[in-house]
Amino acid sequence: MAATSSIPLNQNVFRLRFKPSKRHALLPVESYSSPRVFCSVSRDGPELKENNNMSPTKQLKNVACGVLAVWAVTTASPVVAASQRLPPLSTEPNRCERAFVGNTIGQANGVYDKPLDLRFCDYSNEKSNLKGKSLAAALMSDAKFDGADMTEVVMSKAYAVGASFKGVDFSNAVIDRVNFGKADLQGALFKNTVLSGSTFDDAKLEDAVFEDTIIGYVDLQKLCTNKTISPDGRAELGCR
Numbered sequence: 183m184a185a186t187s188s189i190p191l192n193q194n195v196f197r198l199r200f201k202p203s204k205r206h207a208l209l210p211v212e213s214y215s216s217p218r219v220f221c222s223v224s225r226d227g228p229e230l231k232e233n234n235n236m237s238p239t240k241q242l243k244n245v246a247c248g249v250l251a252v253w254a255v256t257t258a259s260p261v262v263a264a265s266q267r268l269p270p271l272s273t274e275p276n277r278c279e280r281a282f283v284g285n286t287i288g289q290a291n292g293v294y295d296k297p298l299d300l301r302f303c304d305y306s307n308e309k310s311n312l313k314g315k316s317l318a319a320a321l322m323s324d325a326k327f328d329g330a331d332m333t334e335v336v337m338s339k340a341y342a343v344g345a346s347f348k349g350v351d352f353s354n355a356v357i358d359r360v361n362f363g364k365a366d367l368q369g370a371l372f373k374n375t376v377l378s379g380s381t382f383d384d385a386k387l388e389d390a391v392f393e394d395t396i397i398g399y400v401d402l403q404k405l406c407t408n409k410t411i412s413p414d415g416r417a418e419l420g421c422r
Contacts (some may be wrong), residue, residue, distance in 0.1 A: 238292035268321065268341075271301060284315035297321060305330050378403060387411045392418040 233370075277299055283410040285298050291301040298320040305312060314334040329349045338358040346366040352375050359379040367382075368390045377397045388411045395418070397405070405411075406421035 201351065236396070268323070269297060269299075271296065272299035274299070278305075281305065281315065281317065281320070282311040285318045300325050377405070382408050385410070387415065390415050 185267055191394070204305050225329060229337055231247060253411060255319050281300050283387040298317065299321050300317075300322045301325050305324045306326050308327070309331045312330055312335060313372045314326075314338040316330050317340055318336060318338045320337070320340045320342075320422045322340055322345045324344045325342075326346045327350050328346055330347075331351050332347075332355060333351050333353045334357075335355045336350070337355065337360050340360045343363040345362075345363055347370050348366055349371075350367070351371045351373075353371055353373040354375065355372075357372075357378075358376065363383040364380060364385060365382075366386045367390050368386050368393075370387075370394075371391045372395050373391060374394045375396070378393055378401060380400075380401070382405055385408060389412055392415050397419070402421075406416065406419060411419070411421070
């Protein structure tokens with residue numbers, strides 16, 4: 183398995199600031215305009231893409247490459263790995279009921295003692311057992327949460343491709359770096375919800391409510407490309 187990463191060498195950094203609206207807050211975004219060193223990581227260790235004559239500058243690049251390679255391997259997101267190759271479905275008895283306990287270790291970083299495998303589980307109209315739970319790094323693809331109360335849940339680095347969340351209440355939840363690709367989120371309520379780094383490729387968002395949603399500017403621009411968001415939802419988000 184190989185991973186490729188890059189790191190800017192110059193410090194030409196500028197920050198864009200956006201004035202938050204009354205409906206949602208826009209988080210500051212940093213942009214970089216500088217040359218990058220591209221590194222590849224394999225089991226044999228990091229390798230710089232260009233390594234002809236070892237000038238002092240290239241030696242510095244190799245050092246940066248080595249540091250970045252270690253960082254890339256040790257901090258790889260479970261969601262990225264899962265999107266490439268999911269583990270076999272858990273055979274643990276009552277694995278679906280583990281959602282009612284949640285992930286007591288991970289939260290924001292998605293660290294876990296064992297995978298929280300909720301794939302194909304049915305939580306339709308669950309009104310009490312999911313509220314406020316931590317579902318960090320949960321595998322949720324093809325699960326059903328229709329009509330569930332998921333207020334104040336913490337979903338970080340979760341994999342929810344193809345899952346159904348029709349009419350789910352996500353009020354006051356923290357939804358961070360979740361993959362909602364091809365998920366059904368029709369009528370979902372994102373009231374005062376943090377939506378950071380999450381992706382909604384080909385997701386169904388008809389009649390979803392985004393009142394007072396907290397979202398970064400770049401994430402907002404990506405979300406606004408989803409054509410299924412209703413006019414009211416687009417107005418709440420400030421999509422142009």
